[in-house]
Amino acid sequence: MASSTTTVTSAPDPSVFGQSVTFTATVQPEVAGPTPTGSVEFVVDSTPVVTVPLDMSGQAQYVTSDLEVGLHGVEANYSGDAEYDPSTGADTQEVTLSNTTTTLSFAPEPSVCGETVTATAQVTPVPPGAGTPTGLVSFIVSDDGPVLTAPVAINGQAQVSFSGLDVGLHQAAAFYTGDADFNGSNSPLTLHVVNPAPVSVTVSVVPDPSVCGQTVTLCATVAPVSSGVGNPSGSVTFTG
Incomplete structure (x- = not known):
């Protein structure tokens, strides 16, 4: 049987956490001949993940958004067919932390003196990043207010409640610390009004x-x- 060569590429590379990555395996004969048939097994970090048949151009693709942050080794193992021997190609894929945005809101807005106020920070991945950030958010409410910390829930929100702010205008901000998959971010300064x-x-x-x-x-x-x-x-x- 004739020899084949297999190459594997990925796009985009590098990617960010939660982004879809397409791995493309291309199988070609070493000497000009018919297009190889058969299938390609994709192996990520030494673990087989999927077997895909070659198309009419001798290519197979695997798409995933499940890669963790870090450097990943990817192999494409061509099974061979009646005319061509098996062959293997390899590549690496780098996945970096996804950026985030953080916004801050208050309820009620405005509040009245002595009323309990709930501050909500919404942490959102910046596309093409995706997923649910974890970690902590610190809330700073003006010079006379509290500094409070709360974990990010599964909906991407962190909440704290407080009271005792003086009547007037209060500037506040929320600071997300980041985690193993997402970069930290800070909300803009957000105004909260306390009325008599x-x-x-x-x-x-x-x-x-x-x-x-x-x-x-x-x-x-x-x-x-x-x-x-x-x-x-x-x-x-x-x-x-």
């Missing part, structure tokens, strides 16, 4: 009714309403 909490005022009179000339005590109770919490301060003016 609404209050209710109730007035009671003791005694009621009173008689002419009798001393009467007026009591005003000021309390936060809705989601506001805490004890209002300041003064109350009575008119009448």
Whole structure:
């Protein structure tokens, strides 16, 4: 039987984590002759993964997006046919970390003084990277706010809750640390607004009714309403 040669190439190379990579094996006769037939077994890191028949041009392809970060050895083993001997080709494929973007949002936005606020960081792979980032996100909320850390969940989100911010404007940011497959990223500075909490005022009179000339005590109770919490301060003016 005649000898054959097998070559294997990959594209793109290098790739990023989660990106689809196409391995192409090309089988050719060493001396001009008919196009080889048969099949090619693809082996990645010494593990057989799939056997693909040659097409009419003597090529076979294997597409995968499951490669881990690192350098991978790839072989294409041609099985031979009635006219050609088997042959093997080899290549390497480098997979690098995928980039990410991180965004930050607050709920509710705006909030009121004393209200519990949930900060959510969304970590997303930058195409052509794909997959679910893991690791930690650190949240920094202005000079008077907390520095909190939370893990990234399966939906790519990390969340923390806090309260106690002063009334006003607060700049915050989320910092994703990265993991074995994804590079870290930081959110833009994101503004959170804390408004004064609404209050209710109730007035009671003791005694009621009173008689002419009798001393009467007026009591005003000021309390936060809705989601506001805490004890209002300041003064109350009575008119009448």
